[in-house]
Each structure stands twice: as C-alpha cells, then as structure tokens.
Amino acid sequence: MKKSIILYIVAGVIIAASVVKIFMDRRKSHALQSAISSPVILAEGFIVCDTLVNFELNTIGSMRAYESVDMESEISKRLVSVNFKEGTFVKKGTLLFKLDDADLKAMLERLIIQEELASQNEQRNKTLLEKGGLSQQVYDEVLNNLLLLRADIKLINVELDKTEIRAPFSGKIGLRNVSEGAFVTPDRILTTLQDIYKLRIDFSIPERYANSIMSGMKITFTVSGNPCPFTATIKAVQPNIDVDTRNIRIMAVADNSDGLLFPGSSVKVFLDFQETEKSIFVPSQSLLPSLKGYNVYIVSKGKARMSNVKTGIRTKENVQLLEGVKIGDTLVMTNLLRIKPGSYVMINKLN
Numbered sequence: 372m373k374k375s376i377i378l379y380i381v382a383g384v385i386i387a388a389s390v391v392k393i394f395m396d397r398r399k400s401h402a403l404q405s406a407i408s409s410p411v412i413l414a415e416g417f418i419v420c421d422t423l424v425n426f427e428l429n430t431i432g433s434m435r436a437y438e439s440v441d442m443e444s445e446i447s448k449r450l451v452s453v454n455f456k457e458g459t460f461v462k463k464g465t466l467l468f469k470l471d472d473a474d475l476k477a478m479l480e481r482l483i484i485q486e487e488l489a490s491q492n493e494q495r496n497k498t499l500l501e502k503g504g505l506s507q508q509v510y511d512e513v514l515n516n517l518l519l520l521r522a523d524i525k526l527i528n529v530e531l532d533k534t535e536i537r538a539p540f541s542g543k544i545g546l547r548n549v550s551e552g553a554f555v556t557p558d559r560i561l562t563t564l565q566d567i568y569k570l571r572i573d574f575s576i577p578e579r580y581a582n583s584i585m586s587g588m589k590i591t592f593t594v595s596g597n598p599c600p601f602t603a604t605i606k607a608v609q610p611n612i613d614v615d616t617r618n619i620r621i622m623a624v625a626d627n628s629d630g631l632l633f634p635g636s637s638v639k640v641f642l643d644f645q646e647t648e649k650s651i652f653v654p655s656q657s658l659l660p661s662l663k664g665y666n667v668y669i670v671s672k673g674k675a676r677m678s679n680v681k682t683g684i685r686t687k688e689n690v691q692l693l694e695g696v697k698i699g700d701t702l703v704m705t706n707l708l709r710i711k712p713g714s715y716v717m718i719n720k721l722n
Contacts, residue, residue, distance in 0.1 A: 414706040416670060416718035417654055419696050427687065428642045432574025432592070436565035436634040437624065438540050442467060444555045445533045453551055455544050461564070463541045468549075468561055470534035479527045482520055489517040542566035567634060570627045572603050574640050575618035579684070583644045584608055590623055591641040594632065600641075601625055601632065652689040654722065657702045658682070667696060668703040668710055675703060675714045 448470035455467050496513045499505035538544075545563035549555060572592060576584065588605045603625035612619050623640075625632065658665040658680070665682055668675045680695030696702070703716060710716060 411673075411715040411717045412706055412709055413717050413719045414710070415704045415720045415722055417657060417702045417704050417722050419651055419653060419692075419698055419700040419702060421651055421698055428576060428580060428644060430574050430576055430640050430642075432572050432638045432640045434594070434625075434632060434634055434636045434638050435571050435573065436542075436567050437569035437571050438542060438566035439634070440539060440564050441560045442536060442562045442564055443560055444468070444470065444536060444557055446470070446530065447554070447556045448472075448534060450549055450551055450553045450555050453547060453549075455547075457544060457546050457562075459544060461538045461542065461544050463538055465538045466535055467538055467544070467564075468536040468555075470536070470555070472531055472534040475527055475531050475534065479524065479531065482524045482527060486517065486520040486524060489513075489520050493517045536561065538564055540564070540566055542568075565634060567630075567632075568626075568628050570625045570632055570634060572623040572625060572638055572640065573620065574623075574638075575613070575616065575620050576642070578612045578617050578619055580644065581612065581619050584619070584621060584642070588642075591643075592625070592638045593641075594636045594638050597631065650683070651692045651696060651698070652686070653692055653696070653702055654704055655685070655688060655690050657704045657707075658690065659707055667692075668707065668716070669696065670701045670703060670716050670718060673715055673717070675710050675712060675716045677712045 450468060451471050452469040453467070454469065455461055455465065461467070493513050496505055496510045500507065500510045542564050543566075545565065547562045549559070549561050555561065572590075584605065586605055586608060590603050590605060591600050592603060593600055603623040605621060605623045607622045609620035653667070657667055659667065659677075661679070663679060665680050666677050667680055669678050670676075678695045681693040683691035683693045685691070701718060701721075703710060703718075704722060
C-alpha cells in the first residue's frame with residue numbers, strides 16, 4: 372500500500388514538472404516571436420547631465436538720441452534774430468533765438484530809476500526813525516515800497532532771460548521752423564536739438580532673463596542697410612516687469628562719434644548670456660512636438676519610454692528642460708519617427 376502511494380506521488384511530481392517545462396518553453400517561444408516581430412532600432416543617444424551653457428538672445432529695439440528737446444519759447448514775442456546754422460553742432464549755452472525785448476528793457480529802465488529814488492527815500496526815513504522823528508509804520512511802508520520795486524526788477528530780468536533761447540546741452544541743431552520777424556508763441560516748436568554723439572537703444576526681453584541682465588553688460592546690434600555690427604553698453608534696467616507683455620525694458624548706450632547711426636532707426640539686438648546656475652540642456656533634435664508641448668524618448672533596459680517635458684531657455688542647438696527628465700537618463704536623438712513607446716532601441720553612438 373505504501374509503495375502505491377509513493378508511486379502516485381512520484382508520478383504527480385513528474386507530471387507537474389512536465390507542465391511547468393511546457394509553459395516555460397511556450398513563454399520563451401512567445402518572447403522570441405515578439406523580439407522577431409519587434410526589431411531593435413539603432414539610434415544615437417544623449418546622456419542627460421547638468422551644465423552651464425552660453426546662449427544668445429535676439430530681439431528688436433529702437434534707437435534714439437541720448438538727449439533730445441523741442442526748442443520752444445516760453446513767452447509770446449516777435450523773433451528778431453536766428454543765431455545758428457541748421458544741421459550744425461552747437462555747444463551748451465549757445466544763443467539760438469533772440470526775441471524782441473524793447474518793451475521789457477524800457478520797463479526795466481523805469482523800475483531802476485524808481486528803485487534808486489525809493490532807496491534814497493528809505494535811507495532818509497531810516498535816519499528820521501532812528502532820531503524819533505518818524506513812526507515805525509511810516510518807515511515800514513517806505514521800506515515795503517522799495518522791496519516791491521526790487522522784486523519787480525527781478526521779475527523783468529526773468530522775462531528778459533526768456534527772450535534769449537539758448538541750447539540746454541551740446542548737440543546737433545535741426546531745421547528751423549520759423550524765420551526772423553515771425554511772432555512766436557509757447558506752443559510753437561522753433562527747432563529741435565539732439566545729442567546724437569551718443570545714442571540710446573531701447574529694447575525689451577522676456578522676464579525669465581531678468582536675472583541674467585545687468586548694467587555694464589555689452590550688447591551687439593545691427594541696423595538696416597549696414598551689415599557691420601556695432602556695440603553698446605547697458606546703462607539701465609527697468610526695475611519692474613511690464614504686466615501686459617511680461618517683458619523687462621532695458622536701455623543701452625552706443626557711441627556715435629563717427630556719425631554712422633541715426634536716431635529713430637530699428638535695430639536688431641544680440642545678447643550673450645551664461646546660465647548662473649547649472650541646469651539640464653539637451654539637443655533640440657531630441658524633442659518631439661505634441662499637442663501638450665514636447666516629448667522625449669528615454670531608453671531604459673533597452674526599451675523606449677516616452678516622457679512629456681517642460682522646456683525653458685533655448686540656444687542655437689540646445690534647449691533647457693525643466694521637467695520630465697533627470698540626470699543620467701539616456702535620450703534618443705535619431706530615428707524618433709520610427710520609435711514607439713516600448714520599442715527596442717540600441718544606442719550605437721552617444722553625443
């Protein structure tokens with residue numbers, strides 16, 4: 372009886388082992404068939420690492436004079452002389468226009484005579500006051516009259532200064548809009564004055580570059596019709612971000628002593644940056660565009676896995692990845708259109 376039981380057990384073990392072997396053989400055969408139906412795709416790869424990179428940003432700006440002013444009269448008077456030649460350089464303080472001042476000079480002459488008489492009268496009354504022969508009230512009235520005359524003289528001198536229109540800074544004078552003998556008013560532009568020996572370049576960059584820009588940086592720019600590059604120095608950065616455009620405004624200054632540049636020109640600005648902190652930059656060709664942004668293929672254990680990534684700064688050849696990959700991942704760079712999630716990929720070259 373015992374021998375029969377043992378024989379049954381041995382037979383059961385042999386049958387179970389045979390079933391397991393048949394199952395394993397079938398799995399191996401299925402895997403082999405899957406491998407044959409899914410050939411390995413050869414591709415170039417890139418190992419993700421953190422690095423510092425230099426990148427160039429291009430933007431459009433406009434050029435204007437370093438200083439610019441519309442010359443206008445503060446008073447309404449007849450123009451008696453124009454003392455400059457159009458389109459020439461003038462120094463700060465140069466007399467540009469002279470307005471009629473005959474009436475003001477006559478008024479000033481009369482006030483000077485009255486002031487001299489009032490001053491003598493004040494001295495006499497002061498002597499009487501000291502001797503007790505005059506009340507303080509009478510003396511105060513005499514003194515007040517003298518002070519009013521002196522104030523009127525100052526006022527006339529101010530008006531006389533306004534009849535001389537001078538250059539507020541050194542620069543190039545423009546075309547005049549009036550002739551001698553014309554009656555000018557405060558709302559009429561007589562000419563323009565611009566300091567074009569230094570030029571301002573105004574441009575904006577996206578807010579994500581705000582920490583990379585600073586005063587003293589050099590920029591390169593070009594203008595239409597002149598292929599030669601020019602240089603300028605950043606002098607000021609707007610302290611706030613524009614809430615409508617999400618850009619930050621920047622002002623640079625360029626030397627124009629040779630006169631090759633003109634205010635009002637459109638310029639193309641080139642800025643060279645270096646990342647201040649290490650981050651992940653990968654070749655742009657490794658990205659696959661999608662409705663949700665960009666994807667990459669990551670090779671792990673011989674198979675391709677798709678990952679959605681978030682991009683940042685771009686350079687000519689590389690793009691910054693903020694999310695979706697980690698240091699040490701191997702990205703596929705070629706044959707991207709042949710690869711699907713789960714495809715077998717062999718990296719034959721690392722860049």
